Amino acid sequence: MNVSRAYTLAAAALIAGGSLMVSSDASAQTLVWEDNFNGPSIDGNKWIYDVGDGCQLGICGWGNSELQYYTSRPENARIENGNLVIEARRENFGSRVFTSARLKTEGRMHFKYGTLEARIKVPDLRNGLWPAYWMLGTIGNWPARGEIDLLEMGSAAAIAAGVTNRRVGAAVHWDYNGSQADYGLDYNSASDLNGGFHTYRMSWDPQFIRVSIDGQQYLEFAISNIEGASLHEFHQQYYVLLNLAVGGSYTGVMSNNAITAPLPGKMEIDYIRLYQNPGSELYTGANPPSGKFGVYTERADMNARLNYNGDANLWLWNNLTPISASAFEGNQLMAYRANAGAWYGLGVALNGYKNMSLFGNGRLKFHMRTTTPSTFKIGINSSFGDSWLDFVNGGQQYGLVRDGNWHEVSIPFSAFHDLDLRAVKQMFMVVSDPPAANVDVLIDNVYYQDN
Structure with a gap:
């Protein structure tokens, strides 16, 4: 038009x-x-x-x-x-x-x-x-x-x-x-x-x-x-x-x-x-997955998972440098350092769409390890555009503790506004405005779980 x-x-x-x-x-x-x-x-x-x-x-x-x-x-x-x-x-x-x-x-x-x-x-x-x-x-x-x-x-x-x-x-x-x-x-x-x-x-x-x-x-x-x-x-x-x-x-x-x-x-x-x-x-988005859907995890108990050799890619958008660290599970993890003074972000983008409609009453789950007091956002992109949740230090953390240890984060999909789970294009995103000090962010075991 x-x-x-x-x-x-x-x-x-x-x-x-x-x-x-x-x-x-x-x-x-x-x-x-x-x-x-x-x-x-x-x-x-x-x-x-x-x-x-x-x-x-x-x-x-x-x-x-x-x-x-x-x-x-x-x-x-x-x-x-x-x-x-x-x-x-x-x-x-x-x-x-x-x-x-x-x-x-x-x-x-x-x-x-x-x-x-x-x-x-x-x-x-x-x-x-x-x-x-x-x-x-x-x-x-x-x-x-x-x-x-x-x-x-x-x-x-x-x-x-x-x-x-x-x-x-x-x-x-x-x-x-x-x-x-x-x-x-x-x-x-x-x-x-x-x-x-x-x-x-x-x-x-x-x-x-x-x-x-x-x-x-x-x-x-x-x-x-x-x-x-x-x-x-x-x-x-x-x-x-x-x-x-x-x-x-x-x-x-x-x-x-x-x-x-x-x-x-x-x-x-x-x-x-x-x-x-x-x-x-x-x-037509027929036969949507259910149960546990792996976004970035090596666990064997997933009912289905993304294929990073065909239908998905992990994109580092800005100001993220890989660092060495031990995974929460398996051998692979997202482990990055963001320098102070510049925004940082990443996203798991699909080569198409996923119908995740059966997860409407479920949760986005992942493990995260960080000490940063800075505010960051967790998001999902669908036909409505980006939908973000703010993680403000001292506010709702959905299980995250900023003590440098691994903690499970569990977010109900109902917490995201303007989210069309029938048409998901980026299944997991992280973004932050420029932090005041360097930030280490480690993420692993990302998956969707239905109710």
């Missing part, structure tokens, strides 16, 4: 396809995932919310100067008459005077290659509403993670041309030799698209990404020249997002008083379906 329309033409020349044509028929593929929104409420096994105004992630206005506060309330997102309804409202909430909702399948459904189809109705957008049906890659940081926009409406250019409700756009964004690259096209319908349902379809294979509305293709993007056009992002798994933004850079409507679109405004989704061929990739 990036707002840039200054497309990188040098890169686009390498990858833009030819003439428009009707997309391939999804009926030749296998239906592997769908939501028809026929249940009493939004299915949490398929969707999770982005909440807030983005400031909590350091991207106020969600990086696009948007004016709304996203919530998970039924006022903004609900099932109604067999449709998913995303409703933008004019109301004071949090730091904003508009509310809406943004839903995503992150940690619940990711895929590589296939045909994704949705039947969507948008409201009267004139002017300042911005509906979006789009996708983000699961690996890396934007723009190197990649983005595919299948439906965006309400652009500043459409407003200026008087076709706000008739113009729909699709675009892709990626990293081209270290810089942001963008390519997109718009389609002007002969009649207004708001007020009625239309079928938006993306066909994605190793050669092309194609997007259509009601069978009329309006974007073709060639992705087979992976090295020449730096298109690695479009050959990895993506998840789906649906949202209705208010204002922002894409619309050119940047102030609360300039929003003239009728509110409340409803974006409605009748269904969304994914079809795939053999050899395509699909992740």
Whole structure:
């Protein structure tokens, strides 16, 4: 949902396809995932919310100067008459005077290659509403993670041309030799698209990404020249997002008083379906682990554990020098010295996601040895971003004693705020502001335990 329309033409020349044509028929593929929104409420096994105004992630206005506060309330997102309804409202909430909702399948459904189809109705957008049906890659940081926009409406250019409700756009964004690259096209319908349902379809294979509305293709993007056009992002798994933004850079409507679109405004989704061929990739987080899950431990009583030769890495972020020490158990441990005057941190990062939902009533456990009086944080990263717990000397220590001996730390997952255990990306993190004196930190026997 990036707002840039200054497309990188040098890169686009390498990858833009030819003439428009009707997309391939999804009926030749296998239906592997769908939501028809026929249940009493939004299915949490398929969707999770982005909440807030983005400031909590350091991207106020969600990086696009948007004016709304996203919530998970039924006022903004609900099932109604067999449709998913995303409703933008004019109301004071949090730091904003508009509310809406943004839903995503992150940690619940990711895929590589296939045909994704949705039947969507948008409201009267004139002017300042911005509906979006789009996708983000699961690996890396934007723009190197990649983005595919299948439906965006309400652009500043459409407003200026008087076709706000008739113009729909699709675009892709990626990293081209270290810089942001963008390519997109718009389609002007002969009649207004708001007020009625239309079928938006993306066909994605190793050669092309194609997007259509009601069978009329309006974007073709060639992705087979992976090295020449730096298109690695479009050959990895993506998840789906649906949202209705208010204002922002894409619309050119940047102030609360300039929003003239009728509110409340409803974006409605009748269904969304994914079809795939053999050899395509699909992740749904099925069969989550339980019992004891080893994050960084050599104990034999784990039901499952991370594989550091494939699905996980221990990253030293800053100001950590290995020191010699005896492990609490086994032969390996995290043993580091942090120098005074600089922040330090480390993280156990996954090459993907882990569904740890069965540990919701459980605990993060590890052994730690230190004498530092400095405050540090223990964290977990999930689809909501980072979630941290402060360890302040004299405060809640969860079993830690700062006497230089090994002590078990046991933290209930309920103590972490904004934690989505269904979509964990970094299973264990430690960070600290610059300490006043050198710090020795030793950590071992890290694991998750259910209830």
